[in-house]
Amino acid sequence: MLPKWLKSNEAISLLLFLICFGTFSIMESAFFSPGSLTNLAILSSEVGLITLGEAILLTAGELDLSVASVFALSSYIFLGLAYKTSIPLAFFLTLMCGLSIGFINGYLTVRSKIPSFITTLGGLILWRGLLGALSRGESIMYYGEKTTLLSKVVAGNVGFFPSVFLWFIGLAILFTILLNRTKFGNHVLAVGANVIVARNMGVPVERVKILSFIICSLMATFAGCAYFNRRFFSATQIFVGGELQVVAAAVIGGTLLGGGMGSMLGAALGALTVLAIQQGLAIYGIPVELYNSAVGVILLVLAAVYHQYRKIG
């Protein structure tokens, strides 16, 4: 028999990550070069920040399909506000927009009892569509001040590490504590596992779900701001299809679709795995379009396997 810790979600996702990472490192020396690793750290941090929020929401038994659209839209909002106000204020207001979007998603889902996949599907179309309409489908470059305190804090370097990676690690730890050591986390798990039991036990189901929606959108907005402060442009095509990657990363990390079980460290490792696959395929010259196909297949296989695993116990 395997020891218990080996069967945990974190161990399985760590194993998956090491397999992907190890295979690519051995097969292709370019994958293990400093430039490539830094790139991997930055990209997986941006996707990973969104994944942490999505994993909380999935654990609460809901789903947000609009994260990639919110991520893309936040770059446009930040750009527009950065011209009109100061950078810190722009950052704050962009986060507030994300918070409001999360609240709208949550409120609609909880109050009108519409399934979250429909409300956030509407959001997916609406927010990216709005971005396309406002930017007229063109890329917009930012010509304002680029080296600011904020850009150093969210997109600079601390020693050898990109600072967004440190944010990612820090928030992964914070979210782990949030989920496993606080009352709110306890409520999230309870609501996701069985909403009726949770309600009977006095858990404020509506509030917990709306808060999870807010956290999810807020993380997507934060990641969008980090992305903007690295690339300094806004375009409709940013992170198209990203919701698939984010859900796949969460599922690789052992979060159950359907709720009640989630691991934040697992989600972080899941994001690293998904991006390692992207980076590895890119080095082999495999077209980026096939990457989304690969992510789709991985997602389906893992979701099916984990579902079976839960049924057994």
Place this chain on the structure above:
Amino acid sequence: MEMSRLSGLNVRIASLWSHLEFRVLMVTALVVVTLGSRSPGKVFTEGFWEGIFRMASDLGFLCIGESLLLAAGEVDLSIASVYAWAAYIVLTLANGGSPFPIALITALVFSASVGLVNGIVRLKTSVHPVIVTLASAWGLRGVLLTLFGEKFSKYQGEKSIFIDAVTGKVAFFPSVFLWFIGLAILFTILLNRTKFGNHVLAVGGDVTVARNMGVPVERVKILSYIICSLMAGFAGCAHVVGAALVMPTLGTDIGYGFGKEFEAICVSVMAGTSIFGGIASMIAVLIASIAYSTFRSGLILMGLPGYWYIPVSGLLLIIFVIIHQIRR
């Protein structure tokens, strides 16, 4: 006397209003009248309506399939990818010299098998249909983009009866629109007058009750997935033979990464199809497709740039879902 006649009229309007089709028709009329009053010179022309009917049919085939699947309590986001795949299968085979019927049958068999796989994966794993079909949507699209890259293609195969039958015109109507009407009627009969349709509505309404009554739930749902994909494949074939040029991004709005699957869900919801399953009217879908297409063209006529229809559809989807939810 006067009062009773008035209340009689009220009752008649109320009973008419209780019909889904009537409400959708009223919304359509409202859209047309609003548009017509703003730019009558552009709206009341034959060319405008031919365009609307073509657009409505192209989307409508997908909506019929999606509505059937929604009625069975499931949803499919991979239809735009199936649409593009079917179009490219027909195009590649026919341009390569195969007879058209063989190309068409291959495309339809492929579409049906995608539906079969979606249905089996969804029902055997119990993973949410949105996740399953989102994964297969990106899976299929990725392979298509890799195979054909960013180049344009054009159908250059043989001219067969089918092509004349979908690209031609019968009197005032484009013939593809007559196909759409025919299929809407066929699906109305299928849904309301056959055992299968009865099962679809039962399964979508309450799956436990349906199972206890002896409905083969899994088979009905998988068949609905197959029909949904088949309609998408048919739409792709009908589109490509008449289209000037196509790209592997066919069926999506370039840059957004999504397109017809969302429009189909939006129209289905406008047509009163319940996202919880158990309710659908194909005649309402027919009318809603025309309403949506008129509305989409209308936005451009009103001077809004073409990009705006996407966010507006997203907003429409949410608004209509809420309206139907309140009515429940």
